[in-house]
Amino acid sequence: MITGTGITKTYKQRGDVLGSREVRALRGVDFAVPRGGAVSFIGESGCGKTTLGRIIAGLETHDSGEIVIDGTPMTPLSPRRRRPYFRRIQLIHQDPYSALNPTRTIHQTLRAPLELRARQTGRPGSWIDQRAGELLSLVGIDPGYVLGRYPHQLSGGMRQRVVIARALTVDPEMLVADESVSMIDVSMRLSILALLKDLRERLGVSLLFITHDIATARYIGDAGELYVLYRGQVVERGLTESVIHEPVHPYTQALLSAIPVLHGLERPGRERVVPTEALDERHADEGCLFARRCPFRTERCEKELPVLAGCQDSSHEHACFHPQRRAVIPVEAVA
Amino acid sequence: MTTLSHGPSGSPGSHSSEEGDLVAGPAAPPPPGVRVRDLVVVYKTPLGELPALGGVGLTVDPGTITGIVGESGSGKSTLALSLLNAVQPPGRIASGSVEIDGLGDVVRLDGDPLRRARGRHLGYVFQAAQNSLNPLKTIGKQLLDLGRSHGVADLAALVRDAKDLLGRMGLDGARVLDSHQHELSGGMRQRVGIMLALVLNARLVILDEPTTALDMITQATILRIIREIHKERGLTTLMITHDMGVAAEVTDHLAVMYGGQVVEHGRTTEVLGSPAHPYTQGLIRAIPRLSGDITKASALPGRPPTLGTLPKQGCVFQERCPVRMDVCATVAPPPVTTHGRTVACHATAAAPPLDGRKEQP
Incomplete structure (x- = not known):
């Protein structure tokens, strides 16, 4: 179980002539990923989802708030003492082309972490190659075909599978997948997603899925929770199906409305929400962060910041003064 | 070889007779x-x-x-x-x-x-419009380059058309023409790309x-x-x-x-x-x-x-x-x-x- 409370992160952007500017990437985010669970963070670029993923994977520090891994708070620990905890959380990069060392064969790429693992667990050297083969089979590729090859000799889909196999060398508890299929051909995306789903079911690895593509999050995390991030704040959270089919925050609704409709298979939702203007991160921080773009804003929204509150209970929460369900997602056209 | 027998009728947005305000000219x-x-x-x-x-x-x-x-x-x-x-x-x-x-x-x-x-x-809108714009010149200068290279006589009219098009796409035309590409967001650049593809009609x-x-x-x-x-x-x-x-x-x-x-x-x-x-x-x-x-x-x-x-x-x-x-x-x-x-x-x-x-x- 991994939880976070009040995670904040502010970047200083090196500025122009007017001096530097602060970018508040995360403004106090709470989350919980249960053991073996699937949680998705969705939002547009700049919403803080990637920063949050990197903080959870231990690749970046946060300014305030606490991350607790299996009951142990991370803040009091020295960086060295934290390392074994974060090693159990592995990040899968977006770009399978740059994530692998081009001068190493797949065998060499897998061997290095496995050697370490063998030493840690007191296994014999013969275990290493056997495990490399097992892991590649586990991610659905033929070890005999890929072990001797270099990354450039493999397709994007295969490389991404190798990246996943490498993440599995340390027997992780959680995989953090940040837009991990966006660079892969459409017909092969689903097979990578299916693999991640399958690993969760078979190995009990929990999954943190970070994406701008809500339909993909629905495929991978249909049983889990979905967090909608906007400008560093969670604006809606709940069971994936519930947030997608009964969204109450206008930003979630705008995001869902923006998903292209497959005309011929679907009809557009009746109440699609379109923001009144484009995102401008320089908008004042006063009041609701979405107020300037929200078609339903009132005076209160411009003055006061709404905090997460339950719709009926805490299983579906929103940060909006005027939550209202709207039919925004496409409806099946075929009877 | 592919042939298609159906006409354009019935397909949305296919009627040249329904042109709106931005008709290319008489x-x-x-x-x-x-x-x-x-x-x-x-x-x-x-x-x-x-x-x-x-x-x-x-x-x-x-x-x-x-x-x-x-x-x-x-x-x-x-x-x-x-x-x-x-x-x-x-x-x-x-x-x-x-x-x-x-x-x-x-x-x-x-x-x-x-x-x-x-x-x-033929107007061509390139993938990732930022890569097809010159980072050193304002959008307006690039528009004039385009006009000159195609022998446009009335450059003032070209600028007017460009502003109209940008305005039609929800942008402040004058401001965009005065901008360099790095001052524009991805969505704005893409609209500039569409404008440049259409401005010569x-x-x-x-x-x-x-x-x-x-x-x-x-x-x-x-x-x-x-x-x-x-x-x-x-x-x-x-x-x-x-x-x-x-x-x-x-x-x-x-x-x-x-x-x-x-x-x-x-x-x-x-x-x-x-x-x-x-x-x-x-x-x-x-x-x-x-x-x-x-x-x-x-x-x-x-x-x-x-x-x-x-x-x-x-x-x-x-x-x-x-x-x-x-x-x-x-x-x-x-x-x-x-x-x-x-x-x-x-x-x-x-x-x-x-x-x-x-x-x-």
Whole structure:
């Protein structure tokens, strides 16, 4: 179980002539990923989802708030003492082309972490190659075909599978997948997603899925929770199906409305929400962060910041003064 | 070779007579049709010359907005460049023709006539517009360069048209023309790209992955603008994309490419509602969706071919096809057109799965 409370992160952007500017990437985010669970963070670029993923994977520090891994708070620990905890959380990069060392064969790429693992667990050297083969089979590729090859000799889909196999060398508890299929051909995306789903079911690895593509999050995390991030704040959270089919925050609704409709298979939702203007991160921080773009804003929204509150209970929460369900997602056209 | 018998009538946004405020001028020519015939484009590789397009046929009716959908290596970008006769070495157009109304066979054009045709007749919106804009010059300077290189006499009118177009797309025209590209967001740059493609009154517009790298909401805005401008100016629009959803949202016709061939072409709603080619069927099943049973989404086995891994003979899709027959290994299926739908598949030709679909009047 991994939880976070009040995670904040502010970047200083090196500025122009007017001096530097602060970018508040995360403004106090709470989350919980249960053991073996699937949680998705969705939002547009700049919403803080990637920063949050990197903080959870231990690749970046946060300014305030606490991350607790299996009951142990991370803040009091020295960086060295934290390392074994974060090693159990592995990040899968977006770009399978740059994530692998081009001068190493797949065998060499897998061997290095496995050697370490063998030493840690007191296994014999013969275990290493056997495990490399097992892991590649586990991610659905033929070890005999890929072990001797270099990354450039493999397709994007295969490389991404190798990246996943490498993440599995340390027997992780959680995989953090940040837009991990966006660079892969459409017909092969689903097979990578299916693999991640399958690993969760078979190995009990929990999954943190970070994406701008809500339909993909629905495929991978249909049983889990979905967090909608906007400008560093969670604006809606709940069971994936519930947030997608009964969204109450206008930003979630705008995001869902923006998903292209497959005309011929679907009809557009009746109440699609379109923001009144484009995102401008320089908008004042006063009041609701979405107020300037929200078609339903009132005076209160411009003055006061709404905090997460339950719709009926805490299983579906929103940060909006005027939550209202709207039919925004496409409806099946075929009877 | 592909032929299409249906006319533009009934397809949304296809009527040049319904032009809005932004009519190109009193003597604006009608939108052109495009006829690609047996187009073969080869690339020189260490293994010899390999075909990126293996005899493509595609008829685009005037006034339609057609999506060309395919994965990497399908040949969609090569096809788009061929329409401008802009295939660069190591590639070359080996044979075939690209007839565009008002221009003739583009493959035979070169030099000055070709340069004039690009811009005047053909507008091209590049993928990631930031890479096609000069970072050192303001948008306005680039607009004037464009005007001068095409011998525009009235540059003031050109600037006025550009401002109108930008204003039409929700931007402050004067401010944008005074800006450098780094001062504009991705969505704004993409709109600048569309403006530059249209400002010389091109009637055929080719958009190459116009929303790649844009956020969902920005993408939705750009797609709406593309649809509206297409309608208002009475254009023939071609949109190249890897994203079936993007094509579905905007287009009225859809051509699906695979391995250097157009494997299916028809009305968008029909291609999506009752896909006939096994590749189209697989591709649609592989899209995770917001409604319906998500567990029904399933991956398409295998991976798209590259130049080197294309089957030497027979159907380009044979290796991944769930309904492969013996003939598929040896004979390339010819495109067959029924009820305005063109499909290149032996299995479909043997037992058309279009039966369940309502017949067109």
